Amino acid sequence: MPSTVNGAPVVVGAAAPATTRSAPPRRRRMSSTRWAALAFLAPLLAYLAIFYAYPLYRNVELSLHDYTPRAFVQGNAEFLGLANYADVIASSTFGPALRNTALFTLVSIVAQYAIGLALAVFFHHHFRLSGLLRAMFLVPWLLPLIVSASTWSWMLNSENGIVNSVLEAFGIGQINWLTSPDSALWSVIVANIWLGIPFNLVILYAGLQNISGDLYEAAALDGANAWQRFWRVTFPLLRPVSAITLLLGLIYTLKVVDVIWIMTTGGPGHASLTLAVWSYREAFGTGQPDFSPAAAVGNLLIVIALAAGFVYLYLQRREERS
Amino acid sequence: MKPRRTWWKTAVGLVLTAIMLFPVYWMINVSLTRTGDMRADPPHWFPWAPTFEGYADVFSDQLPALGTSILVGLGCVALTLLISAPAGFALAQLRPRGAGALGFLLLVAQMIPSVVMAMGFYAIYVRLGWLNTVWGLIIADSTIAVPFGVLLFTAFMAGIPRELTQAAKVDGAGTWRTFRSVVLPVSRNSVLTVSLFAFLWAWSDFIFASTLDRNGDQIPITLGIYAYIGNNTTQWNSIMATAVVASVPAAVLLVVAQRYVAGGVTAGAVKD
Structure with a gap:
């Protein structure tokens, strides 16, 4: 696989593993270099231990104890073992949250991918202004999430939103996008799809650029029309890039809190509550923080994300071997 | 290609871009709408009678928050560069043992949901008394950018020809000197790319700010x-005006840094 494809995810924030494949050792003994390497790596290692490993350890600890706000300060929380996990899974919120997470994630990434791919193919035909317009498409991705989410909230406002106003012109009555249990989840999904299109466009466009133009010419000479060229040439050759895009999308979308929290706070009721938002709500969203179940939910989420991550790495390794 | 036949593609492209950017337009439109017209039915599609009330509110209420966000963003850039540039150099050029494992760890680190990190940081900061502090927020925000920075620097610096660093060595430069005077200047574009993204992510962060800094005197603009x-749910012009102002770094990044973003893409291409 041409490596520019690897380059795109590097830029957009989730890098392909930039492992330096160890070259054949030029000298057997390189102890001074090794010490230098260690010295240059020391800040990172210390950073990872203090600001990654330790918070994660604290999080596991939270999930195994009964931390009340008071116990937080005094540090004498009762040890519960896995009871928090059992409570969370048995909770009546767990089912809806899991279902919402699955819907939110799958619908989001499939739609983002499909739209992103269509746009990438479209922009791949160079035309006047194509570079500029493609750059403009990045805007939603670069905006702070609170900005996009609050704009969407106002657009979807029941009484004064532009969306309902347009629908009204077509004779469709008022829809309570964010406040009705039937539509809240779909509203946040739409906003999230909008947010994810640029990311998919960037990666898939980079992938398209690596497909040799000769192949298209050959296919055209063989009498393939544009539709056939897409399904017989573009799509199969884009498969590795597609797999990476979808898996990165999956990992990102599982983590989403801001968009949903700002638009609906997971409500009404549990209507748009995902696992990540549930965790946030328990810990920080109410007047009474309940950190232990929140941490348990968060850790379950890590397990799901890691599982997705391992699939990603497995596919990538397989791709590199072939 | 056939330039004559592409005009309709440009037209389609313009329409698609307009649809995609409609929410951005709407944000700007609402920010210029008078409070009295906010609940007009149908809403005003164009700001025929623009008002700057909203922006006046931004400048009277939100200047300290903008300052805090700039401070947090710059702090985050400094911390990220300080940690990730040397580490990228070591991983790319010094080939230490366990480089593969470390790269894998950084990849896993990027998969951890921020809400989980936020709870961990909260638990730690409560004890240390670091809640509601700017440096606490800087550290938490930097966790988004550091793994990205290390991976980007590694990818770019692995592409620096070994002859260049070897030549420096022959001239008597130590490892530190090689890093500072040869590798860093060559990696200018990666430094800029990492800085821009570190700033933007810190600037945009909501989760860490809303958990670790929500009762502080110095809140960032997202809060x-x-x-x-x-x-005040009635003053959407002020909310949208603040949103417009908060989007300025994104706009600047897009205009100024397109090149460096592209530079980042090719950084991946240089690696074998």
């Missing part, structure tokens, strides 16, 4: 907007 939404 400023959030507080606006919570307090």
